[in-house]
Amino acid sequence: MDIANNISEIKNTLPEGVKLVAVSKTKPVEDIMVAYRSGHKIFGENKVQDLVGKYEQLPKDIEWHFIGHLQSNKVKFVAPFISFLHGIDSMKLLKVVNKEAKKNDRVISCLLQFHIAEESTKFGFSIKEAYDLLSSEEINSLQNVEIAGVMGMATYTDNESQIRKEFRGLKNIFNTLKNEYFSGVESFREISMGMSDDYLIAVDEGSTIIRVGSKIFGTRNY
Numbered sequence: 001m002d003i004a005n006n007i008s009e010i011k012n013t014l015p016e017g018v019k020l021v022a023v024s025k026t027k028p029v030e031d032i033m034v035a036y037r038s039g040h041k042i043f044g045e046n047k048v049q050d051l052v053g054k055y056e057q058l059p060k061d062i063e064w065h066f067i068g069h070l071q072s073n074k075v076k077f078v079a080p081f082i083s084f085l086h087g088i089d090s091m092k093l094l095k096v097v098n099k100e101a102k103k104n105d106r107v108i109s110c111l112l113q114f115h116i117a118e119e120s121t122k123f124g125f126s127i128k129e130a131y132d133l134l135s136s137e138e139i140n141s142l143q144n145v146e147i148a149g150v151m152g153m154a155t156y157t158d159n160e161s162q163i164r165k166e167f168r169g170l171k172n173i174f175n176t177l178k179n180e181y182f183s184g185v186e187s188f189r190e191i192s193m194g195m196s197d198d199y200l201i202a203v204d205e206g207s208t209i210i211r212v213g214s215k216i217f218g219t220r221n222y
């Protein structure tokens with residue numbers, strides 16, 4: 001794989017303002033350094049232990065995104081350095097993130113994960129649960145987290161119209177929350193959707209952050 005070339009090819013297709021998270025999970029630090037030396041600084045991981053190991057070995061100006069399901073008891077390991085958490089799916093988790101961010105005197109950007117796919121295995125809020133969370137009094141006391149937007153994963157399918165419909169649904173959720181809870185709040189602005197196989201559709205439907213792994217680093221061997 002020509003990692004640097006893959007990144008620049010993807011970036012060339014992206015409209016202004018859409019951010020690329022290079023998903024480096026399972027890949028060695030050498031691969032990340034190839035991307036880094038070509039000028040890319042934003043990477044995503046989905047396992048706490050791997051992420052911490054890579055953080056320790058790699059340059060400190062990398063912007064790290066945690067893209068998976070984060071367990072509350074592991075938040076403390078990433079809180080000192082993580083920029084974005086993409087998979088917030090409960091108030092409990094959000095409160096732990098706030099507590100650990102505070103200990104580190106930081107504010108961590110959090111994306112609310114929504115369940116938009118047909119598959120039942122993917123984590124995430126329903127719109128009702130998100131309303132409950134955002135309407136609660138507790139939410140205003142969380143000074144060390146910034147709710148920066150929404151995240152979702154489409155169904156794994158070849159059916160393009162279904163994928164499009166799911167991404168459009170997430171964009172609608174974003175618009176609704178923006179109107180109801182974040183009107184005029186500049187920091188609520190991100191829609192994290194789109195992976196190697198569907199990022200072009202996602203961008204078409206209004207994605208602001210795409211998370212691309214195999215199309216940059218090659219297929220993964222687990």
Ligand SMILES: *Cc1c(COP(=O)(O)O)cnc(C)c1O
Pocket residue numbers: 023025046067068153195196197211212213214215
């Ligand atoms: C692995 C992963 C990606 C990247 O997947 P690719 O298909 O390799 O681009 C994106 N988002 C999440 C949440 C992932 O777990």
